[in-house]
Each structure stands twice: as structure tokens, then as C-alpha cells.
Amino acid sequence: MSARALTQIKYVGADDPSHGETSCEECPIRYRAVCAHCESDELARLEGIKFYRSYEPGQAIVWGGDQMDFVGSVVSGVATLTQTLEDGRTQMVGLLLPSDFLGRPGRSTATYNAVATTKVVLCCFRRKPFGEMMNRLPSLSRRLLEMTLDELDAAREWMLLLGRKTAREKIASFIAIIARREASMHMRSPGGRTEIELPLTREAMADYLGLTLETVSRQVNALKRDGIIELHGKRGVVLPDFARLVEESGDDADGGWIS
Amino acid sequence: MSARALTQIKYVGADDPSHGETSCEECPIRYRAVCAHCESDELARLEGIKFYRSYEPGQAIVWGGDQMDFVGSVVSGVATLTQTLEDGRTQMVGLLLPSDFLGRPGRSTATYNAVATTKVVLCCFRRKPFGEMMNRLPSLSRRLLEMTLDELDAAREWMLLLGRKTAREKIASFIAIIARREASMHMRSPGGRTEIELPLTREAMADYLGLTLETVSRQVNALKRDGIIELHGKRGVVLPDFARLVEESGDDADGGWIS
DNA sequence: CGTGAGTTTGAGTCATGTCAAGGACCGTGG
DNA sequence: CCACGGTCCTTGACATGACTCAAACTCACG
Numbered sequence: 218m219s220a221r222a223l224t225q226i227k228y229v230g231a232d233d234p235s236h237g238e239t240s241c242e243e244c245p246i247r248y249r250a251v252c253a254h255c256e257s258d259e260l261a262r263l264e265g266i267k268f269y270r271s272y273e274p275g276q277a278i279v280w281g282g283d284q285m286d287f288v289g290s291v292v293s294g295v296a297t298l299t300q301t302l303e304d305g306r307t308q309m310v311g312l313l314l315p316s317d318f319l320g321r322p323g324r325s326t327a328t329y330n331a332v333a334t335t336k337v338v339l340c341c342f343r344r345k346p347f348g349e350m351m352n353r354l355p356s357l358s359r360r361l362l363e364m365t366l367d368e369l370d371a372a373r374e375w376m377l378l379l380g381r382k383t384a385r386e387k388i389a390s391f392i393a394i395i396a397r398r399e400a401s402m403h404m405r406s407p408g409g410r411t412e413i414e415l416p417l418t419r420e421a422m423a424d425y426l427g428l429t430l431e432t433v434s435r436q437v438n439a440l441k442r443d444g445i446i447e448l449h450g451k452r453g454v455v456l457p458d459f460a461r462l463v464e465e466s467g468d469d470a471d472g473g474w475i476s
Numbered sequence: 477m478s479a480r481a482l483t484q485i486k487y488v489g490a491d492d493p494s495h496g497e498t499s500c501e502e503c504p505i506r507y508r509a510v511c512a513h514c515e516s517d518e519l520a521r522l523e524g525i526k527f528y529r530s531y532e533p534g535q536a537i538v539w540g541g542d543q544m545d546f547v548g549s550v551v552s553g554v555a556t557l558t559q560t561l562e563d564g565r566t567q568m569v570g571l572l573l574p575s576d577f578l579g580r581p582g583r584s585t586a587t588y589n590a591v592a593t594t595k596v597v598l599c600c601f602r603r604k605p606f607g608e609m610m611n612r613l614p615s616l617s618r619r620l621l622e623m624t625l626d627e628l629d630a631a632r633e634w635m636l637l638l639g640r641k642t643a644r645e646k647i648a649s650f651i652a653i654i655a656r657r658e659a660s661m662h663m664r665s666p667g668g669r670t671e672i673e674l675p676l677t678r679e680a681m682a683d684y685l686g687l688t689l690e691t692v693s694r695q696v697n698a699l700k701r702d703g704i705i706e707l708h709g710k711r712g713v714v715l716p717d718f719a720r721l722v723e724e725s726g727d728d729a730d731g732g733w734i735s
Numbered sequence: 736c737g738t739g740a741g742t743t744t745g746a747g748t749c750a751t752g753t754c755a756a757g758g759a760c761c762g763t764g765g
Numbered sequence: 766c767c768a769c770g771g772t773c774c775t776t777g778a779c780a781t782g783a784c785t786c787a788a789a790c791t792c793a794c795g
Contacts, residue, residue, distance in 0.1 A: 300636045303728045308639040310632035321625055328629060355614070362621045365628060366580055370587060372631035373569035377559045379638035380567040380686025384783065419742065427639025429784060434743055451742070451792090469562045643751070678774060688752055693775055710760085710774070 232270055239269070244340070249316035250290040251364060254356040262354070266346045272296075272333035278319070279327040287341045288320030294337030295416040298329040299424060309424040310372075314398055314416075318364055322348050334417060379427045382467050387426040388436040389465035392446065396456060411456040440465065491529055498528070503599070508575035509549040510623060513615040521613070525605045531555075531592035537578070538586040546600045547579030553596030554675040557588040558683060568683040569631075573657055573675075577623055581607050593676060638686045641726050646685040647695040648724035651705065655715060670715040699724065 241247060241260045252263055269292070272278055278296060279285050291313045298311030310329060313319060319331060322344065342350070351358045378390050393407075395415065400407040415422070419437075423430040440446045445462055447455040456462055500506060500519045511522055528551070531537055537555060538544045550572045557570030569588060572578060578590060581603065601609070610617045637649050652666075654674060659666040674681070678696075682689040699705045704721055706714040715721055 298632075300632065302636070302640060302726050306640040308636040310635050323622075329632070352614075355611075355617075358614075358617065358621060362617060362624065363582075365621065365624045369624060369628050369631060372628060372635065373557075373559065373588070376569050376631065376635055376638055377561070377567040379635055381561060381565040418740090430742080431744085431785085432783060435783095438743075467561050677772090689774080690753085690776085691751060694751095697775075 232268060240264075241267075244292070246290060246292055246316040246340075250340070251318050251357065251360050252290075254360045255354065256356070259354050259356060263342070263350060263357075266342055266350070268341050270339045270341055272337040272339070274333060274335050276333050278331040278333060278337070278339070281327055281330045283327050284325060285320055285327040285344070286325070287343050288318070288322055288347055289339040289341035291315050291317050291319065292338040292340050294333060294335045296331055296333050296337050297417075297421060297424075298331055300329055307424045308427060309421065311368075312416075312425065315402070318361065320344070322351055322361070334421060384426075384428055384432050384436045385439065385465065386467035387428060388422075388433065388440060389445070389462055390467065391422060391426060392440075392454060392456070393459075393462050393466050393468075396459065396462075407456070407459045409458065411459055413454050413456070415452045415454060491527060499523070500526075503551070505549060505551055505575040505599075509599070510577050510616065510619050511549075513619045514613065515615070518613050518615060522601070522609060522616075525601055525609070527600050529598045529600055531596040531598070533592060533594050535592050537590040537592060537596070537598070540586055540589045542586050543584060544579055544586040544603075545584070546602055547577070547581055547606055548598040548600035550574050550576050550578065551597040551599050553592060553594045555590055555592050555596050556676075556680060556683075557590055559588055566683045567686060568680065570627075571675075571684065574661070577620065579603070581610055581620070593680060643685075643687055643691050643695045644698065644724065645726035646687060647681075647692065647699060648704070648721055649726065650681060650685060651699075651713060651715070652718075652721050652725050652727075655718065655721075666715070666718045668717065670718055672713050672715070674711045674713060 241252065241264045242257070244250075247253070252260060255263065270289070272294075281300070293315055296313040296319070297309050298313065299307050299309050301307045313331070319339065321328070325344065351361070378387055382390060392413070392415075396407045396411050396413050399413050400411070417425065419433045420430045422428075423433045426433065428436075437446075437448070441448050444457070445465055447457065449455060500511065500523045501516070503509075506512070511519060514522065529548070531553075540559070552574055555572040555578070556568050557572065558566050558568050560566045570576075572590070578598065580587070584603065610620070637646055641649060651672070651674075655666045655670050655672050658672050659670070676684065678692045679689045681687075682692045685692065687695075696705075696707070700707050703716070704724055706716065708714060
């Protein structure tokens, strides 16, 4: 199924020296990534060991079970973490947007399949030196703990979605999540009219939501028929009334997404 | 539904001075809890600020949204973390067994409902002093990061279960998870014949698995009819052949649960 | 203007949910 | 000791939301 399509272009991402000169101070994810709390002297030490890699849409970053000798942050683009059963059933377990962290320091093999869904640039560190840095720079390990706790909260919200929401609520929730993350990227909150771009195909949305792609398609179009969303092309979505969408998502309130 | 039943005995757990003299060195979770990596001098400093609380079966530990001025480790017993939609649909998002950590340092309000399902003893720390300790003792924050990463992995495994497994596979997976955790408690691996005790009611299992309690009941009894499990009373389960159970769980292999 | 990936739509099936009734177990009080 | 009530569990009949299989449409790209 999708796993097959993905492995077609499975190879290691190219080292990308074109980013070699990019200064951390000017990095687009400077204040959100794992390095967010670092002072400029600490940042300089990280800068000394970083390197960039880039991946094309559909390209595998790592495959679950394979050796993984680096960790890194998504600088730009979107990647997914997925898990599969023997018979091909696939569940997405992570959606990596800019500033999100990939890999586990202290573990040498990947646990999940990581795949770029758009062009992705990763700011990487070799695992060992990064581990050293973690020990030397408390601001680094403190930030990683913070990010991991946030991810755990997100995973638990996701579990509620997977276990208890209807297909319609799942779709509405997903669109609301994307709208919130896009908004927080630009430091605004999703207000009245909002325009977003879905970062995933229908099939990838299905893997995110624990549905089939047909059900995703049907429910997206049902929300459109009901005036909750407008569609512009396959990926473009306009939300005439964000609050209306949240109502459809089944969540009680807008879960305090201010920051 | 279940939420109503739980709130019936919602009150703060009694401080439990009877455990006041228990030395950390002799603590049953000494080498598994958040304090696992602490040297004895570090442990002594933690010991100075710890206190115990105990909770009766069915009693709420905290309610989502409420103030929570402490964090702590489960010393004995079983507690659950749950999340609910307005209309009462409930999803369990955490199952806390001995040595598991409850609460988020640096957050003053609880995110989830935490409820004791058996008698529970918690080793607690006030939030502020614990935060101080986190800054002073790297072994503490390093261990918390490690535990949080493990929990995130468990949450992602759980997401695969919720999103993609059949009811039968969910039940088999749940029993296998419990068997593994019981085995690791006693430092053995779940081999041929294994006896376990389910720590949850059928309803709580349903909330764990994203099913109804009727479906749980039916599938548990189906596994019994098929000879995968034997039932002894409502909670007792005997596994004549652990590998056979794992086959039913849908996972490809026994996911390396050695440690 | 053909090709293929992504998407939509329809018809039929099935796994799981819903509603309802009854059984097993256990502690309590008459 | 037994009847009672409550909690938990089981079982049956039926409803339905989501899945499966199949076909056709859209659109970007060569």
C-alpha cells in the first residue's frame, strides 16, 4: 500500500552544504526548536557541529528498525512518523512541522518510519556529539524535556481522537489542529476567516485519523456541503468561521491555544 | 457514565504519615522511578521533601483543569489518566503502574483526570521544591526525560492500537501488555504458561481500547473459547501460550521487551 | 492529449455500537 | 442464615457508521 509507494525512493537524504552558512541567529526556528533556550555562546557550540540535510517529497528519512546516527530539527517542510502492521495497515504517530525534533538521543535505531511529505530541510547533529551537548548544556536538555512533554500531551489528545471521535469529528479536529499550528507559526490566533493549506494527501490524512481514504474524502466533502469549510483545489481550505469548525470537532472548548 | 461514578468519591487523598519512615533505599520502586539514577546523597535530599498520600479504589487523585500543587510516583497500586468529550465519551490516555510518574513539573493545573482503580500509594513532592531539585540534580531531570520518551513511545504504540487494530487484536494486545509489565516487575519474561490479573474492569478496559464494554466482554470470551486464554474469576487470566496470544495481537513480533 | 497520482462517488457488506434483559458475585442488614 | 441491593459482567437482537470493492473524474505534467 502506501508503504510500497514510500520505499520506492528510499535513500539517505543528501547532505546539503548550501545551508552550511546559515547562521543560527537568523534561523527561522531559532526560538521554537530544541535550541530555543540556548544563550548565544551555547548556540555557537551547537553551530559548530550542526549540518543540514534535505529530502524530496515522498523520500524516506529513516525506516523503522534501521540504524540512525543523527538527530535533528525540521527547519522547513513537513514529515510524518508512521507505524505499520504486517498486513500493511498504517497508522501515523507523528506529524513533524518546522521546529519539531526527530530522533531519540541515546537510541541508535529508529523506532518509526519517517518520511518527508514535502521538501524538507533538517538541521542535524550526529547522535554522540549531541548527547555530549545534552550533558553540558542544561538549557538544551531542559528544552528537549519540555518539547517531549508537549508531544506527549499532543499524543494523548490524538488518542482521544482515534479512540472516541466519529469520522466527521476526526476530520474537523484535524483541520482545526492544522489551522492552529499554522496560526501559531505566524503568531496569530485562528479567528474569523482563516485560510490554510492541508499538508497531507487524503491517504495520509486517513493514516493520521485511523480512517480509510474514502471516508476522509466523503467527510471532507460533507463539511464543505454543510458550509463549515470551503475547498480551493485539493489542498486549500478556507474556514469562514473557525468556532463553527471547533463545534464540529467534538471538543468542548478551544483548548487554550494562545501561546 | 463512568465519570459520574468516579466523582462520587472525589476528594483529596489523605496524607499518609504511616509511610513517613519508609527509607528511599528500601523503596520498592527505587531503581525504576524518577529517582532511579540518583546517588545516595542526592536521594537523601529528595527524601527530605517527599511525603506519601494514599487513595482508595475509585477515588479521584486530580480532576482535569483543577489545581495540582504536587507531582509524584506511584509506589503501589494502579491509577488511570482519562480524557472525556462533553457528551461523556471517555478515552483512557494513561495507565499508571508502580514507578510511573504523575504530573508535569512546571504546570500548575492537571491536564487529565487521574483516578485510583485500586488502593494507591503515591510518593509526592510539592511542585516548586521538585522543580528546584530538577535544576540541581541532573540525574533527576535526565531520568524524567528518559521516562517521558518511553511514555511517548508507549503512547504511539497505543495510537496504532486505537487507529488500526480490530476489537479482537485490541483485547489480545492489552492482555499482552499487562503480561509484559507484570513479568518485567518480577524480572522475568512472559514465557510459556503465565498467570496474570487484569488491573481494570471491563468498562475501564473499554476506555483503554476505544471500545464499548459489551464488545470487550464478547471478545474476551471469544479468546477464551478459542483457547488463547483461560479465565479464573473476572480478573484472573492464564495464558497457556504467550506466543499464541501475541499472534492474535496483530503485532509482527514480540517487540523486544527484554529489559 | 495521454498518463498517472490523487480524489470522488456509488453500492453493498460487516464489525462494532446500541439497547435491553438477565446472571454472577459480594457485602450488608434483617 | 438468607434476602437484599449494588456492581460488574454476559448475552441477545438489532441498527448503523465505516469499510470494501469498483468505477470514474480531475488535473498537473510530459
